[in-house]
Amino acid sequence: MRRGSSGFWLAAAVMLSPVLLTTTAVAQTSANGDLTKMQSNASEWVMPTKSYDNQRYSTLDQITAQNVGKLQVAWTFSTGVLRGHEGSPLVIGNIMYVHAPFPNTVYALDLDHDGKILWKYEPKQDPNVIPVMCCDTVNRGPAYADGKIFLHQADTTLVALDAKTGKVDWSVKTDDPSKGATGTSAPMVVKDKVYVGVSGGEFGVRGWVAAYSTKDGKELWRAYSEGPDKDLLVDPQKTTSLGKPIGADSSLKSWQGDQWKIGGGDTWGWLAYDPKANLIYYGSGNPSTWNPSQRPGDNKWSMTIFARDPDTGMAKWVYQMTPHDEWDYDGVNEMILADQEIGGKTVPTLVHFDRNGFGYTLNRETGELLVAEKYDPAVNWATGINMDKGSKDYGRPILDKKYSTETPDVNHQGICPAALGTKDEQPAAYSPDTKLFYVPTNHVCMDYEPFRVSYTAGQPYVGATLSMYPPQGSQNMGNFIAWDATTGKIKWSDPEAFSVWSGALATKGGVVFYGTLEGYLKAVDAKTGKELYRFKTPSGIIGNVMTYEHNGQQYIAVLSGVGGWAGIGLAAGLTDPHAGLGAVGGYAALNNYTALGGTLTVFKLPSS
């Protein structure tokens, strides 16, 4: 019913769009100009990933490799919520916006008056949404534009709040939580549209990205990851994959029967935007179910990088990284846009650290594949990516059959990485000074046992059990690495006891920051990776580090509050992680380091 009506809506939106474009042209230009301009102001942090290119790089340089060792806590703030805290605050002018997981509280704090609460927003949501959130009730934060705060709530309500008062300006339902669709990701605003995706790959929810008018919440386009071409918003002749037209019915042909309708490919990661190319970028997640033998075919376009026209939604290019996924390697991780020297030329690249353990460098204008290399040597499910343009398998992973999970009811052992991926949603950073990418990674392998599963709307549709443990011979379950994306090589690697589940921050001061699951905020030298500072926050960190300037002083801020996938194993003690015991077992020892609780910790240098 819902799908039928949105299909009709889509057709209407496409017909109307030329008119909309003409009449709102003026508003678009000014709105876009504002946010683009605001991003270049280093004292603010106006969007969750700092800027449209997702570099998470700040030109603030008061805090340097020389003085960061003196960093101290300036102030703290409790969110009052116990569950996993992902994302980071925003700073616009003298106001900081702090969000929390379900019930999705948002606070506006007055930086001029010691963080006094200017307003608090707490929506009333049906608690029945809680159990359909696969891995804790996380939310990766709000977006800002045109004096409004946009938040995609757990129950898939997209809400626009007045940034000054917290009053609801408009709200719209984007999907149906009774079928397992939930909101966890941060929206992004370009021009006069706010873009948002959906979570629910473990419930067979068909993924989409939609554009809503920032003015009134009207849906302007919706592009599905799977289904007929008109739902995908693709042109069979003009939309390309690795330089070739995708052809008609590209998705339908890659599924058996109607399976695409419950095929997943959800879109819960970060969005990016290139104003020059006028393209937005994002990835789609795992095909549902986790039992691969139940869904023959490439399952397009799950596990895919999309480049779309932000005005019309039409896809310019797509690239499927893991066709017919057998391991839950969602392709949703952030796309980082950076111009880099490759072969003596400056290339507009897109760099993506996929769950599947490969770091991809593509030409973001054409979708051409330039580099694809493992960013953790432990990765074994594929020996590499086929880079031979003449091959029919060009761009596809070269699979190691030993680690295929195609046979159901068999416990397939020793697969690296685990379903968590070599990296999950925790975003990497890029420094144009060092020309290196700073990547928080997981160093975890798994046993994977797929089995038959039936679909019931709103019920888990998983079809596999897993056990996770560190790779053989490793004591550490994570690494924080520096990566050269022009060659696909690790420059340095700092081992971490646990997965690094916190977004990185790179700064002009030559310091890179990240958090750890035990709760440390760490600062390392951008050139060498040498640790320069650590501070233990009240709980494990799965949030992203940010920086801002207020009254001439540079601050570093991070949300702590352990949870998410890592928190599932938190309560259970573990006897021996190397024995390959129960799933998420590797994280259980976290119990000895940290406990629950959402807190923002803000750091600064002492006054001289």
Add this chain to the structure above:
Amino acid sequence: MQRMSRAVACVAIALSLSAGIAYAIEDGAGDPTAVKSEDGKWQDKNGNPTFKIGDDGKVDWYTYVGFIRYSANCLQCHGPDGLGSTYAPSLVDSLKHIDYTTFYATVAGGKQNVSAAQNLVMPAEGANKNVMCYIDAIYVYLRARADGAVGRGRPAKHDDKPEAYTKAENECMG
């Protein structure tokens, strides 16, 4: 309270061993000792589903399937091996206190504990074939965990799949 009862159980086992007589462990459904099998599916003296572990640690088919289906459908909240998570209780503890009927009713009907301090919600699984077709197996596995008869992780050895199981599974899953 739970620690106390566990301690008591330990003492009881120690006593029974020293006395050289079999002493049954009690859980929420009573004595779990398997007395009767219908095509590899064991029952206790009250007719409740139960586990049967061989001397070599080999588990019955249903205990094994229970581990698999628990891990697929319940682990997301209740943690690995029934041990609980940051937001859902340990079922290894719960099954020491609740009987089969209560277990069945909670799984089928769900449970909510929502207040200013917490947001705990167990969904109703009554319409979920992936759970309800295996409810007895999941119960048997957790009962074995609660009674300490099965340790953490995937049981190393298990009985072969009974024919009756395949038939029942096909009928239930459709």
